[in-house]
Amino acid sequence: MAAGEPGDLGGYYFRFLPQKTFQCLSTPETTSRLRQWSMLGRVAAQAFGFDQTFQAYRKDDFVMAFFKDPDVIPNLKLLSDSSGQWITLGTEVKKIEAINVPCTQLSMSFFNRLYNENIVRDSGHIVKCLDSFCDPFPVSDELRKVLLVEDSEKYGIFSQPDREEFLFCLFKHLCLGGALCQYEDVLPPYLQTTKLLYKDLVSVRKNPQTKKIQITSSVFKVTAYDSAGVCYPSTKSHEQTFSYFIVDPIKRHVHVLYHSYGVGDMS
Template sequence: MAAGEPGDLGVYSFRFLPQKTFQSLSTPQTTSRLRQWSMLGRIEAQAFGFDQTFQTYRKDDFVMAFFKDPNVIPNLKLLSESSGEWLTLGTEVKKVEAINVPCTQLSMSFFNRLYDEAIVRDNGYIVKCLDSFCDPFLISDELRKVLLVEDSEKYEVFSQPDREEFLFCLFKHLCLGGALCQYEDVINPYLETTKLIYKDLVSVRKNPQTKKIQITSSIFKVTAYDSVGVCYPSTKSHEQTFSYFIVDPIKRHVHVLYHCYGVGEVS
């Protein structure tokens, strides 16, 4: 059977789900925080449905099919580097990279070690430190130090596998923010917003046998290339420019969480 013929399980097709909204990004409280962190107007979540059984080992085929799908091309949003306007992908994707992002954490107690290690005080205040730079980020507290400075004494509080977890990635992205980020003095806004977005994007179910809650989503950090080079999530690489695909194989939905580093909306 030639690839692409009916019945060929290899071909994914997608549909845009504009009716699916992500409350975690649109509540007044979150909007206010994203504005303070210089991410408002530069972060977006979108939902798409797909029609075939998702198999993790075929993630590259899945992502490539996504970028080539006629229902995705006019709907997938990204920010223009030059104008700062939201656009759709106006170029043909030739190659994709989809990096597996582990997603096993079911509790925010994952971050309790920030208190245990005196990075955050019991009252929630983040411990300050002498200013230093880890380009392009100003480090003025122990939290940013543990997130960014590999030779700092408390960096090992989070192991490398911990740092690869989607929950940690999300938390770190919110803590570092955009180009004019006004950092928080207390930890709670970061933890609360991380939890809201995580719960909004990631699917869970109760295992019928064990009765335990388990995560059903597969997550990939995605980069796409056209004939010139990187075209998505942006032509410019930055630690705070990202696109995560959160795939729910049961509902056959893919949630796209996108952010492009820069100066967010201020009013």
């Protein structure tokens, strides 16, 4: 049987946790930024509990059981491609793909190289460049060149493993935004919002032996398919349309961070 197809799903049961709110998406400052970045009303975070020990090597069974669960089906939110309204899945998932996303970074100093490499001035202002295009994104500053243009001079300041880190993925998603994104002239709003999201979604604990803080969450980028093809996070593929499952094996919670690329709320 192919990975991610229904079979013996190992008895995972889930429960929706509507009381769990994500401050990272609801503070006035973040709301204002998401509006500017054309993501407001198109990004959501939800929490679900589960009842079995999570084992990372069985992630495909876990995710498939999630999509089959009777408490997930009526509660998992996604945006309709046709109406633009929030809906539930309304189709039977036949197959899933869950890509492991490394999540090891504990400090925002990860991004200090943007200052060190003169992508961003000491004042926080992002250095401008000649306008170009990296389909479908306009590139008008050195930050977007580092994020998007593989043959640019400074692209290599983040290695491929760096770029796969969940912290980097969040940062890049916020920087690129939605369809009518108004880019920031300064870096701090991107860093501050990335940090808020990361802290709210990812779980840490102090190692009792070493006394060091360690991340306990596992992160997966998830796609689901029905009999017609991709059905989640959207039937339309886009770099900025995503769903991440952030699994806390100790609390037995899974946080779902979802965004569908498009024109965000203006008001």
